[in-house]
Amino acid sequence: MTRITYRSYLRLPDLLDCQSPLSDAHDELLFITIHQASELWLKLCLHELHAARDHIARDELSPAFKMMARVGRIMAQLIQSWEVLATMTPADYAMMRGKLGTSSGFQSDQYRRIEFLLGNKNSGMLAPHAAEPAVHAVLAADLAAPSLYDEAIRLLARRGFAIAEDRCERDWTNPYAPHPDVERAWAAVYADTARHWDLYELAEKLVDLDYRVQLWRFGHLKTVERVIGFKAGTGGTAGVAYLAKVLETPFFPELLTVRTAL
Numbered sequence: 536m537t538r539i540t541y542r543s544y545l546r547l548p549d550l551l552d553c554q555s556p557l558s559d560a561h562d563e564l565l566f567i568t569i570h571q572a573s574e575l576w577l578k579l580c581l582h583e584l585h586a587a588r589d590h591i592a593r594d595e596l597s598p599a600f601k602m603m604a605r606v607g608r609i610m611a612q613l614i615q616s617w618e619v620l621a622t623m624t625p626a627d628y629a630m631m632r633g634k635l636g637t638s639s640g641f642q643s644d645q646y647r648r649i650e651f652l653l654g655n656k657n658s659g660m661l662a663p664h665a666a667e668p669a670v671h672a673v674l675a676a677d678l679a680a681p682s683l684y685d686e687a688i689r690l691l692a693r694r695g696f697a698i699a700e701d702r703c704e705r706d707w708t709n710p711y712a713p714h715p716d717v718e719r720a721w722a723a724v725y726a727d728t729a730r731h732w733d734l735y736e737l738a739e740k741l742v743d744l745d746y747r748v749q750l751w752r753f754g755h756l757k758t759v760e761r762v763i764g765f766k767a768g769t770g771g772t773a774g775v776a777y778l779a780k781v782l783e784t785p786f787f788p789e790l791l792t793v794r795t796a797l
């Protein structure tokens with residue numbers, strides 16, 4: 536049997552052979568590195584978020600909390616990467632942007648799956664993946680499954696809170712619509728945190744995730760703004776205006792609206 540080494544265990548020959556700049560621009564290696572590292576972290580986020588969702592569905596909150604906390608720290612790491620990318624100026628990026636064609640982060644299936652898993656469902660977002668059936672199928676599965684938030688709401692119902700039937704069982708491919716029952720249930724949790732301690736902790740973990748993903752989105756928007764200004768994106772959107780619109784979508788709406796009433 537061949538001895539396991541650092542290089543073989545981590546498959547470094549494969550991993551370090553995956554950076555193939557298309558231009559002579561000095562900064563293209565930075566651009567590729569940030570994206571590949573981000574995709575690796577997104578892979579781990581998906582692993583953690585799927586498991587966290589499934590633990591919530593089985594009323595096992597402690598392990599779910601541990602996983603959600605880890606995702607929070609990974610998000611902090613991803614947010615930090617904007618600092619590194621921002622060392623690339625518009626002049627630097629202009630030297631390579633032409634090589635990107637119509638490719639765009641918009642086509643990141645892992646990012647889209649995370650949005651779906653957190654509850655931001657949009658069946659239109661499957662379209663960019665139509666040409667790759669295997670990727671499309673995995674995305675469609677996450678679109679059709681309950682999100683982390685759907686499972687949190689089902690847990691509220693199991694704990695005896697009055698939750699409309701159509702929030703506990705529905706076509707999960709549809710976007711989540713806020714419901715007064717859900718806000719009332721969270722209000723009751725916040726009104727007596729000692730009695731509902733684990734649900735209170737779940738609510739705060741969800742708010743923390745929403746906050747961090749919003750910070751990632753905002754960091755992306757500000758990076759895009761300083762690098763390409765208000766140009767249209769290679770992915771076919773308006774660019775910064777599109778990213779600003781996305782920022783208006785919170786993942787767990789009642790957890791924000793309930794705060795007004797507290």
Ligand code: HEM
Nearest residue numbers: 569573639640641643646759762768769770771772774781
């Ligand atoms: C100079 C760097 C970057 C620029 C100029 C840029 C620009 C853009 C633009 C304009 C969009 C809108 C879609 C389009 O029309 O193309 C977009 C979307 C996206 N980008 Fe970037 N981006 C940059 C870096 C990154 C990095 C490092 C990531 C990390 C993975 C990333 C991930 C994404 C994702 C996931 C979307 C889809 C967002 C959504 O639909 O909500 N981008 N980007």
Ligand SMILES: N[C@@H](CC(=O)c1ccccc1NC=O)C(=O)O
Nearest residue numbers: 635638639640641767768769770
């Ligand atoms: N949408 C970017 C291009 C871009 O950023 C990109 C291109 C290919 C692979 C990843 C990318 N990153 C995020 O969108 C642009 O319009 O310049």
